[in-house]
Amino acid sequence: MLFTFKHYGFLLLxxxxxxxxxxxxxxxxxxxxxxxxxxxxxxxDSNLIHNAPMPGNNGLxxxxxxxxxxxxxxxxxxxxxxxxxxLQYQVVVSHTLTLFSLEEILQSxxxxxxxWSSSPVNEYIITGLLYGKQYFVNVCVRDPDNNIxxxxxxxxxxxxxxxxxxxxxxxxxxASALTSARNEINExxxxxxxxxxxxxxxxxxxxxxxxxxxxxxxxxxxxxGVPTNWPIYSPTDTKIAxxxxxxxMYDEISDTLANLGVCTTVGWWSGSTEFGxxxxxxxxxxxxTNDSSKGRTGAHNKSDKNWISDDSEKNCNQKNHLLGLCx
Numbered sequence: 001m002l003f004t005f006k007h008y009g010f011l012l013l014x015x016x017x018x019x020x021x022x023x024x025x026x027x028x029x030x031x032x033x034x035x036x037x038x039x040x041x042x043x044x045d046s047n048l049i050h051n052a053p054m055p056g057n058n059g060l061x062x063x064x065x066x067x068x069x070x071x072x073x074x075x076x077x078x079x080x081x082x083x084x085x086x087l088q089y090q091v092v093v094s095h096t097l098t099l100f101s102l103e104e105i106l107q108s109x110x111x112x113x114x115x116w117s118s119s120p121v122n123e124y125i126i127t128g129l130l131y132g133k134q135y136f137v138n139v140c141v142r143d144p145d146n147n148i149x150x151x152x153x154x155x156x157x158x159x160x161x162x163x164x165x166x167x168x169x170x171x172x173x174x175a176s177a178l179t180s181a182r183n184e185i186n187e188x189x190x191x192x193x194x195x196x197x198x199x200x201x202x203x204x205x206x207x208x209x210x211x212x213x214x215x216x217x218x219x220x221x222x223x224x225g226v227p228t229n230w231p232i233y234s235p236t237d238t239k240i241a242x243x244x245x246x247x248x249m250y251d252e253i254s255d256t257l258a259n260l261g262v263c264t265t266v267g268w269w270s271g272s273t274e275f276g277x278x279x280x281x282x283x284x285x286x287x288x289t290n291d292s293s294k295g296r297t298g299a300h301n302k303s304d305k306n307w308i309s310d311d312s313e314k315n316c317n318q319k320n321h322l323l324g325l326c327x
Contacts, residue, residue, distance in 0.1 A: 052147035053078040053087055059152040061139060068131040068159045068231070074123040075139050075151055082143040088116040090140045091124045099138040099153045111140060132160030132201070162227065162244065162327040163200045164208060165235045166263045167192035172285025172295045172316030174269075181288050182211050189324030197235060201326050208323040210271040210278040212287055217308075218248060218276035220325070227327060234260040248276040253307055257300045267297040267310060268321035274305040285316035292316060298323075 056076025065072040078087055092099060092110040099105055129135060135158070139151040167189045174188060175181035185207040193205050206224045210216035220226040221244060232240040232247050238260050241247040258264045271284040278284075285295040294313040297320050299306045314320060 051081065052149040053080040053082075053141045053143050055139075055141060055149055055151045059150070061137065061151055061154040063137070063154055063156045065125075066156055066159060068161065069129045070125060070127045071129070071135075071156055071158065072123060072125050073137055073139070073154070077120055077122050078141045078149065080143045082145070084120060086144050087120050088118070088142050089121050089124075090115050090117065090142075091126065091137065092140060093126055093129075093135055093137050095130075095133055095135050097136060098155075099136050099150075102140075102148060102150050105138065105140065105150065116142070129158050131158050133158055160201070160227065160230050160327055162230050162232045162325055163197075163235060164232055164240060164262055165193070165197055165200065165324055165326065166268070167207070167322045167324045169266065169319040170269070170322050171291040171319055172269065172288060172293075172314075173291040174288045174322065176289065178212075178287050178289055182207075182215055185209060185211075185288060185322065188322060193324060193326055197326070200235065203327070205324055205326040208325050209269055209288070210276070210284075213278045213280065216276060216278040217270070217272050220244070226325060230327065234262050236261040248308070252304045254303070256303045257298075257307060262323065263300045263321040265300070266318075266320050267300050267314065268323050269295055270298040270308050270323075271296050272298070272308055274309045276308065279309065282313055290316065 055078045060075070062074040063071055064074070073091060077084065080087055090111060092105055092108075094108065094110060097104060097108055099108075105111060126137065134155060136153055136155050138153040140148055141151075142148040170188070175184040186205070189207045190205050193200065193202065204225065206220060206226065208217060215223065221228050226244055228244050230244070231242050232244065234240055238254070240253050240255075240260060241250070247253065254260070257268070269285075269288070271279055271282070271288070273279050279296045282296040283293040285291060285293055288295070293316050295316050297310050297314045298308045299310045300321070302310070
């Protein structure tokens, strides 16, 4: 078939009409056009317009009020293109992961949809922790578009426990010589700890006894690194005192050592005054090297100051408990 110019003209006009038809369907005036353009810009530039929140104060966290099983975490609120009141926060805690990246946090499964705050918060009390353990903590913040940022991770260690226990009963002659008395008596305590108290801390131990005026119970923090802010417990996990100094400075402990399960039958060799200093008025079994004299004991059945310095000395050939500390 032959096409005339008129036919070509018709086809050309038809092609032009079809080509411009999609654009003719868009109105170039009114709110409809602006709405479509805005939505297109939003789609193309969403990563620029809706960035993830920016943690406040360079993302630094503050950890305070650390106890045996809790701590308080504080942070500066984040900023975002979204209104600040729409930001949500969530604290994540781990004793194995460092929580340095959002990827690590997401892969860990620590984020819980139910744990996001319902409104902006800048502090949180972490509970249910184990004593004497290191923890890693971080804060996540998200905006209404589910963009999530994280703060800079922090670490802390909960307050531990010091345990007071009996290493057994011995006469006053527990060492072969004064120069080795501390080491030999400490070794008695260490062996008892390993053999009889596997559930108690094994890292550090010392015999709870005064050897002389420079190696007395009151100096244990300086001499042997005994923590001063950790509470003292019995082997049965009953608290004896709130701290090492509270153990020595107050007139009484929480209960008798017998009731606390430390030593139930007889007293214990202390060699100490009521405040943990060396008792210079007693021979203390020649500083724990022979059993021919007398030594200062603490009472197993008293909770007042006599618990550490009883009214009467005991013959060194008698067996009394040797106590130890571990932490």
